[in-house]
Amino acid sequence: MSSAITDLFNQMPYAKLLGIEVTEAGDGYAEGVLPFDDDLRSNPYGEVAHGGATYALADTIGGAxxxxxxxxxxxxxxxxxxxxxxxxxxxxxxxxxxxxGSDVSLARVEIEDSDGTQVATAQGTYKTGGQGNETDWDGERGSERFAPESE
Structure with missing residues (x-):
């Protein structure tokens, strides 16, 4: 299942826009990377990424x-x-x-930079039940959500 999930997340338009890559996902564990890019900076003159980029990585990897x-x-x-x-x-x-659980799950996320410095820690709660077969999140490919998109 890991390959299908990484493929699914790596096709997400928002993750692609930011440059997030899910590198592993399986058995309640996931890993990923967000390469630093000048477009992620919090201001045009600084060298620090906007906190929203870190948050997006945490949410994406927690969700995976x-x-x-x-x-x-x-x-x-x-x-x-x-x-x-x-x-x-x-x-x-x-x-x-x-x-x-059958209704919610809780994930703990640790984020480090390429030097090994811990830059953030997060905890996310995700809905795990009651969605049914069709949801607003499925879109047109809902029934194929875990099948890799052929290119």
Whole structure:
């Protein structure tokens, strides 16, 4: 299932826009990377990425960890993030589902930069049940959501 989930997340337009890549996802665990890019900076003259980029990486990797268990749409209910250091280089996230239930799951996400400095920690809550066969998140490919898109 890992390959289908990484393929799914790596096709997400928002993740592609930011440059987020999910590198591993399976058994309630996921990893990914966000390469630093000048377009992610919080101001035109600084060297620090906007916090929203770090948040997007945390949410994406947390969601991939949850979906590796649910194999279904699992939208974010809530996410709390603590920023610990400025981001000035590539960042890497790892997420682990610490509670998986029929209605909600909780994932803990750790984010480090390429020097190994912990830059943030986050905890996300994701909906895991009650979506049914069709949701607003499915779009036209809902029934094929875990089949890699052929190119």
């Amino acid at each position: 960890a949850v979906i590796s268990l649910t194999e279904d749409v699992s939208p974010t209910i809530d996410m709390r993030i603590d920023y610990l250091a400025p981001v000035k280089r590539d960042i890497y996230a790892s997420a682990e589902v610490i509670r998986h």
